[in-house]
Amino acid sequence: MNPPSRPPFVGRALPRREDRRLLTGRGQFIADLDLPHMLHAVFVRSPVAHARIGSVHLAQALAAPGVVCALTGADLLALLPPVPDTQLSLPSKWTALVQHKFINPQQPLLAHHKVRHVGEAVAVIVAESRYAAEDAAQLVGLDLDPLPPVVDPEAALRPGGPIVHDKFHTNLIGAFTIGKGDIDTALARCPHKLTRRLRHHRYAAAPMECRGVVGLHDARTDSVTIWSATQVVHWVRREAAAVLRLPEARVRCLALDVGGGFGVKGHVYLHDVEVGFDDEGRILALRDRFIVDCGAWNPIGAGVVYNTAVHLTGPYKIDALAIEARIAATNKVPNAPYRGAGRPEAAFAMERIVDLVAAELGLEPADIRLRNMIRADEMPYRVGIPYRDGEPIVYDGGDYPRALRQALAALGGVADFRERQRLAREKGRYLGLGIGCYVEGTGVGPFESATVRIDPSGKIFVSSGACSQGQGMETIFAQVVADTWSVDPEDVVISLADTAAIAIAFGTIASRSTVTLSAAIHGASERLRAKVFAIAANLLECAASDLELRKNGVGILGVPGAEVSLAEVARAARPGWDHRRPPGVDAGLEETYYYEPPTVTWSYAVHAAVLHVDIELGRVSIDKYAIAHDCGVVVNPMLVEGQIVGGAAQGIGGALLEEFNYDADGQLLAGSLMDYMLPTACDIPRMVLIHQHSPSPLNPLGVKGVGEGGPIAPPAVIANGVCDALRPFGLEFNRLPITPQAIQQAIASATRPR
Known part of the structure; x- marks a missing residue:
């Protein structure tokens, strides 16, 4: 949109505008909702992994204090259809290209006839309080025939x-x-x-x-409002409307914090x-x-x-x-x-x-990677297989060998490490170098939408179906809009995750929102700009082609002071007898745009770590961790780093500590945080981040997704580092997680160091 030259907000590490609200306890989550006369639901779940359902005895539960109703899977089957399986649909381009076969065992709202895993819900108790519902659920009897x-x-x-x-x-x-x-x-x-x-x-x-949902039925309009801790409010609305047999227009879904x-x-x-x-x-x-x-x-x-x-x-x-x-x-x-x-x-x-x-x-290993990597001069690179949108995979830019060299240089270089590793082994310490590389398709379609509106105060309002769960979207998109319209981020109001604010949208999954929503905002703004310039030209008595965006307004090219504010343009755009719009220009300043990406953008990164394995305790300690990554144009470096470091911490936890173990009867053995190990600050090293920038040619801002990248490489990094450290024992670790017990057992069964 070519706003006048000034330092852009995109690229600045602005503090998250959400933080003041969240850190002072003024955020609102599902558990904070307390509607008048609100009822509470608790589910009765199967204690076994596989069984036929004989009967579900609800009489005692129904007689319990505060219980309003109780329903089984058979009851719901008679009342409501199952949840539609629209999430499972595949693009026709993909189905035409890939040899495949899929069966959809459609999941019922509650199990009936048969339970298929421990914890599957077989009945629901609705009561006046959570306590009453929990107590009544304990009174439900289940006749199950184990399989x-x-x-x-x-x-x-x-x-x-x-x-x-x-x-x-x-x-x-x-x-x-x-x-x-x-x-x-x-x-x-x-x-x-x-x-x-x-x-x-x-x-x-x-x-x-955790998961949570609150629903409110309005008997007067026969409509439903749903508050859900979801990433995809429009998906929830669609599926809830189908189950409730209501038009989507009578179902509103919104996500809070x-x-x-x-x-x-x-x-x-x-x-x-x-x-x-x-x-x-x-x-x-x-x-x-x-x-x-x-x-x-x-x-x-x-x-x-x-x-x-x-x-x-x-x-x-x-x-x-x-x-x-x-x-x-x-x-x-x-x-x-x-x-x-x-x-x-x-x-x-x-x-x-x-x-x-x-x-x-x-x-x-680093040399092997360099010999096999796609070079920068080979970009864009055609991989030769289709992506899940059915389009051919074409890497849209980057320098993978440079990222590898930068990550290793941040650790001191391979040659220096090998010398330190040799000296450490002489003293009985086992150091390892682990590397993990990846390329990630981001910004997947099929579409995203945005509505951009300028009101008479001059503020710019953006509505979208994107759902923030900590990414800082209110900040990111305020920066994008600020540059697009030559205003300050404080003059931008971002409204997310409300189906009443925007009729059709997709949502936040798959590292897509910055890519797709920024492009939708750009498209809506381009359309709105033409209208703003037409009205401003009428006010300034000039041609629209003679105008430019200025701070908080529009002015005549080369004529200082000849300008009108966005607030004045918005007031002139209002309907009424005395409006100041030119002929043929409709009232109001609002546009909606649906961005349909041609295919995905391709982020990438190299993670590398130096780690130490204590062969007596089996403990892995990460001494240094470096990440060289590329997500195209970086909107907010601080938030990008938060995404990458937080994701890497999750990947490290998965590699070293976390696992769902089941016994032969299908019983989960790590069902609480007493048994399921999560990483703490002591397990996560300080990380060095190196930013590369190869703007994507596929969207107006040149951005690529980053939200899911952090956890991708750490499991490989840890496994490769542990194998490198324990190479004198002739050990391989090809199974995750690599726990202290797994290391101790492997060393005990191995030959002594060579």
């Missing part, structure tokens, strides 16, 4: 075992294959080959705020990888067959699993590729995306393989 559970995804795919969903006669509920080149011929011609099984485990998102999102759970992946390479370590062919444990239901279809497939090769050139993915149903809690959404699993597999190739040839 043998299946908890291992490989076992689930073998014939003759327990079936999670009887009507399908199989636990294989999804599969696809993608690739390029002739994989069999390429592998046969490779001078060297190796195969490995790698296991990426399942761990928790653990946001500070949301205490973290991150998705829900990580995934279990078993990778069987075969790689072929030459004497110099150049990877010539790669085959990956992996199984994903989706639990009892598959709420997100193929999206996360396909993410793993298309992100597997990362920043490397590999001419022959074959990927076969299978999704298995088991008697566990359903899986859903967790920050990174399939990409950490891909990076773990690929980066371990690169280090294994280096070890096989006796070469430096």
